[in-house]
Amino acid sequence: MPRSDADESLSLLKLVHVGILISLLWKVRFFWYFLGVHKEFPVVDPFFPEFFRSRIVLLVAYLLAVAASVLILSTSDKIRLRLSGCVSLASLSILCIHQSAYNDVTFVCCAWTSLWCLWFSTRLGESYDSLYPRAAWLSHLVLSLIFLGGAIGKLTPGYLSGDVLFEIYFKDRDFWTYNLARSSLSEEGLRTAAMWHSRIVLLSEFVCGFLWLMPRRIASIVAIVVLCGIALTNNVLLFSVVACLIGLALVGLHERKKSAT
């Protein structure tokens, strides 16, 4: 029996929030440890207003973001969904500009995904057939924007020559891909590998900057392959960054099956 429009939309919203939840919980152990570090070593950067330096604000914003996603997964009430969506976006936005979290790309990616979810939660009453094409295109547009930000910022000599990634990853990063490269290549070979790796990263980010132009299913598959590739070949902790984006990419694969008439 085919599902109703509301059920179909709700399941899509929940699917994307699962991605956000995985992102937020992936590094929970580190997050907890970092809170302890901030208590023991209270660094004060007067550039930030006191509110955006506070440990309590950091902790509450993180817990609220997690709680909002959990609540969204456990309710179908439209008001609660929208309120939780607002709480999720507000908490993640605070984390994006907090002294102790602004640099963690997890929160920027989660905030963009949460913004898409908040929009989607306001459209749950619309027919799925008219909503879905817009939802999928908008999700690809968000993903394209995130990839575009990465690609344009790498258009600088250090990335084109591979020097930046050589120092960050190839020189001494303890991860299977780089350990393998170090054990099998000379210093010169490593530098050449870093250069090509850097250029491939740049190219794949540029290609993904145009997901919004691709056919829906292909765009989603390309995004998922690239996002998983980033985490599996560089650092599995990066799943905290890419999980929410994978959730967003799955929207393009959630087209309702046409029932045989």
Add this chain to the structure above:
Amino acid sequence: MVENSANLYLVSMFRFTEFMTQSFKQRDWFALLLLTFMLGVAAWIVSMPFSATTREHAIRRFHVASPSFPVWAAMGPVPSMYNFENRAQFTNELIGDGPFNEEHKSWFSSQLNHFPARILTFGDSTARYFRDQRQGTLEMSTRYREAELISRLEIQEQPDGSMHIQRLEENWVQHDAKK
């Protein structure tokens, strides 16, 4: 080639107009607002290689050295993972504007993926660098194409045990964009 570009242009225009038409039809103003916001962020990103002003703001954002916190926070939504060439060197010595002593045991220098100022405020790097002495000097540089900003910060322990960051100086360096 010209035909492919024309096709791409047509597809992109079709996707935009289709989205806007459907959103108008459904009275989905949120979607149109979201689209406008995203186009604004995309325009900001795409202008970075061409506009010295955008570039300067983007680099200052990485050094947490924007003209004010609201200006810095307004750039929060701009995705910038692994942007620019970032380097930081640190020592627990308070050296003011003097040279770093590379022989000093707490000296370190490293390439960083993004936001080099984070080593003072984020996670285990804070614990690592201030474990022995709750003070130090950080110099960071961020280069994007021909523009490079070098900033120096000093961290001093306060009587209450906290560590305050003070910005000492900053210098812009111009490079040949291709080297």
